[in-house]
Ligand SMILES: [Fe+2]
């Protein structure tokens with residue numbers, strides 16, 4: 001069983017070309033942060049890098065691909081459309097699972113209009129429809145006879161851009177607890193996807209303004225199961241090995257950030273061992289812009 005985990009691809013438009021009428025205060029503040037902190041430069045060719053990774057995924061022929069949120073930089077309609085188009089060669093429910101990140105919820109319009117869900121609806125349907133709550137999570141994808149992939153939503157509309165913590169919440173955690181014990185799921189290798197990080201690279205919880213507020217509860221729920229937890233949000237790539245009280249935890253970092261492009265290639269061996277290696281994609285040759293409709 002072969003998996004690929006990527007995250008935080010942050011496809012972005014050229015913000016100078018976005019008409020002023022499409023700016024609300026949230027996007028204006030968020031853009032100041034995104035551009036001011038030079039993140040825009042670091043993701044200048046995110047779309048080209050994503051296309052390169054998709055090309056490599058087709059060559060590697062995994063059983064399933066996990067993408068743990070932040071598909072866009074500022075939740076602009078065109079960013080979603082470009083990300084979706086880049087993923088199209090692998091965008092089949094049996095091959096790709098995606099979940100939203102905080103950047104995919106940046107504005108009230110993106111949140112209320114469920115922009116992420118509109119663009120990825122076919123990849124968010126649950127194979128066991130009894131478990132998703134009012135917002136559609138947790139959903140589960142049953143892959144072949146060996147793998148179950150569970151998608152959670154840890155995002156919310158931030159009071160102000162920059163406050164980027166998240167939580168799974170009681171409703172989703174209760175549904176997850178029942179789902180983990182479902183006879184159709186419990187004997188499979190279970191991959192749980194959440195955007196926010198329960199642990200930082202150091203192994204300690206991420207800071208309160210940025211982390212997963214109920215990450216400790218989530219880790220304890222998954223401990224002792226044949227299970228891996230996959231997240232993004234912290235733009236570093238790391239693997240915390242399972243110890244008593246928590247499962248293996250993977251952060252795919254940002255797969256498209258300039259100088260740090262990459263993803264996890266993971267194999268579950270017939271003897272039950274998990275092996276994983278970090279892959280660095282071949283650099284895309286030229287900038288591939290995401291056009292804005294005026
Ligand atoms: Fe991110």
Ligand SMILES: [Fe+2]
Nearest residue numbers: 070101102233
């Ligand atoms: Fe994030």
